[in-house]
Amino acid sequence: MQYQKDEIRKSIIEEAIKEFDCKGYKSASVRNIAKNAGTSVGNIYKYFESKEELYESVIGSVYHKVMDYISQFKKVELNDKAEDIFYDLLEKIMEIFDDNRLELSILLNKSEGSKYENCKTTFIDFITRIVTEVMEYELSLQNRKIKDNFIIYLLSYSLVESIAIILKEKSESYVVRKLILDLIDLFFKDVLSKLEYVEICREPL
Template sequence: MQYLKEEMRNKIVDEALKEFLKSGYKDTSIRTIVKNAETSIGNFYKYFKSKEDLYETIVEPVYSRLIQYVNRFFEVEVNEKMQEIFYSLLEEVIKIFEENRNELAVLLNSSKGSKYENCKKIFIEFITRTVTISFEYQLSMYKKAIEDNFIIKLLSYNFVEDIAIVLKEKRNKREVRKLISDLLEIFYGNIIGKLEVREI
């Protein structure tokens, strides 16, 4: 009997994930989820307190993992080993994107109206800061500093938007990984020479 309960809970989660991807948090209704899961609203409330509780069940584990890595990036000491550590942490982040494509697609594309609706902004700020720190360290070798990192902010905004599209449109893990790596190269591969810098 316990197996059947777990099976129904998983079915509700699976149908909710599809519906959140299609309609977004705000426009998804519990009625549609339970209809697609072939259960009742009464039965839904045996498993989840609310739509918000269900949404959190889906996105919170992957959101928390990402935030842990974000915090680890910010703990990295600025020195010659920084680049190596950044790349190793970035590899772990890409693995999360590969393994949790649907949940992240929901988080980045469909969180309006939920408590996670600012997650895109958090990731944009995180990427902007990480890239800025990395380039500042490289420039410091030549006794230069970034005068204005506005171009990095713009690129980071577009990078996160593009990742959101990749996660929503692409199914294959290998393809997701390649596209994210390609986007990193396209956006940040050759911009250090285009930054506004000053002598220090």
């Protein structure tokens, strides 16, 4: 019966989440997942061809959902509304944190050995680029440009690492949300005043 198959698949995924959360992708055991799901290893491979495919079913949709929102900002034209759009997208990403805290914690903390093991670098690079572009726009209005965006990279790195710790240590979604928003405010409020910049030389008309 299809109902029974759906229930078995659901049970496998639930136990896989627990196993990946406990041991990480690299050390997770399909045998343990099968045992805890009340099925056999052979039966798991009827639903998922490999541990990698099982991990993809747990993590993939959440990762791609975050990346879809990230890609939306790439299409935004930088102007005085860009920062508002960024925070709108951030709010959508926060909703993913609310609904998928555990999967995101696994993604950020337990992906070694999987195709997602460099996801932190992807997120850090995105935040660095977006904040840099917004700051460059703000400075261009003053005929200035950023001399070095290394401090933005450091702040972005610290934010992503901090989010990984929060998701690992805190389970209440409202606590996670508040901590992340507080960190964003702490790290990036008045970041423009912390940057080194140079004056743009304008050619005389």
